[in-house]
Amino acid sequence: MSRPKPTVLTRQLWGRRVAVQVKIDSGANLRREIAAVRGVLNSGALREVLLLIVKGEGSPGELARRTGKSKYAVSVQLAALKRAGVVTASHVLGPDMRRRSYEIVWAKVGEIFRQDHALELEIYENQLSFANLGEIHGSVTRVGLAISGNGKLGLVREIIPEDAHVTEMKHVSQQLNQLIWEFVEFFKGYVIERRFDTMREYFLGAYEELSEHHSRLPKDSELSGFFEFSERAFTRMAPVEQIWKEYVPKDRPSYPVLFRRPTRRQVAIKLFAEAGSADPSGRYILNAEAQTAIKPGTPLKIYPAYNY
Numbered sequence: 001m002s003r004p005k006p007t008v009l010t011r012q013l014w015g016r017r018v019a020v021q022v023k024i025d026s027g028a029n030l031r032r033e034i035a036a037v038r039g040v041l042n043s044g045a046l047r048e049v050l051l052l053i054v055k056g057e058g059s060p061g062e063l064a065r066r067t068g069k070s071k072y073a074v075s076v077q078l079a080a081l082k083r084a085g086v087v088t089a090s091h092v093l094g095p096d097m098r099r100r101s102y103e104i105v106w107a108k109v110g111e112i113f114r115q116d117h118a119l120e121l122e123i124y125e126n127q128l129s130f131a132n133l134g135e136i137h138g139s140v141t142r143v144g145l146a147i148s149g150n151g152k153l154g155l156v157r158e159i160i161p162e163d164a165h166v167t168e169m170k171h172v173s174q175q176l177n178q179l180i181w182e183f184v185e186f187f188k189g190y191v192i193e194r195r196f197d198t199m200r201e202y203f204l205g206a207y208e209e210l211s212e213h214h215s216r217l218p219k220d221s222e223l224s225g226f227f228e229f230s231e232r233a234f235t236r237m238a239p240v241e242q243i244w245k246e247y248v249p250k251d252r253p254s255y256p257v258l259f260r261r262p263t264r265r266q267v268a269i270k271l272f273a274e275a276g277s278a279d280p281s282g283r284y285i286l287n288a289e290a291q292t293a294i295k296p297g298t299p300l301k302i303y304p305a306y307n308y
Contacts, residue, residue, distance in 0.1 A: 117230075
């Protein structure tokens with residue numbers, strides 16, 4: 001049985017809605033790897049083990065003592081972390097050579113960051129490559145839709161320069177390497193200074209704080225430059241508190257009449273209780289209590305809405 005292809009609805013200038021099939025071309029190996037890493041990032045128990053390893057307490061015995069679990073349970077967790085490529089056996093020998101210790105694979109953290117921002121980094125790399133070349137003439141060869149890791153949908157255009165001698169700058173790879181290194185070093189401290197339930201929350205928290213406060217980083221920081229570029233290049237919604245501050249007046253002596261209470265002939269008290277839930281096809285499934293309460297002739301009132 002073939003798997004359904006994801007569909008995105010977009011709106012053209014003339015107002016029609018068209019369905020566009022989205023091609024997901026990541027490869028089976030990458031999808032399996034992402035699935036394995038997600039399992040680690042969403043686990044609260046594995047997060048506890050990872051934080052202890054970050055703090056240098058990476059021996060199975062010490063992990064068992066600190067977590068209150070058996071050595072067997074800890075060994076199972078370490079095996080899951082090793083399969084996901086998040087931890088590895090330490091090359092540093094301790095005083096007792098019989099005790100194996102584990103350490104975080106920080107290169108994997110950089111890989112997670114790179115994959116989470118794959119589209120942004122691709123466009124940022126392109127911008128760095130041609131930023132100092134001035135005006136470039138070329139032709140648009142392809143226009144397509146792209147969905148970033150955080151779900152943003154946009155159009156991506158590819159332009160071929162007319163000058164065949166235009167080449168990318170060699171310093172770009174160094175800048176991108178510095179960018180990823182800066183994130184890894186920042187993340188090492190972030191997991192110690194912040195408190196979240198899962199490693200996924202640590203990553204998302206780091207992304208959000210860097211996006212909001214990148215201007216506080218040093219001016220020569222590549223991490224600051226990347227998030228500043230992402231803020232300019234990718235449309236961001238204003239936070240609700242910013243909209244409130246800019247558009248809702250602080251003081252108003254009186255309010256316009258926007259609501260009038262309807263006159264009722266009889267006072268009634270209404271109570272609400274869930275009667276069931278809707279399945280993916282939109283059909284409602286009634287629970288047992290609702291099934292016994294509904295009788296022939298029971299009225300159904302539908303409250304229409306503008307947006308739902």
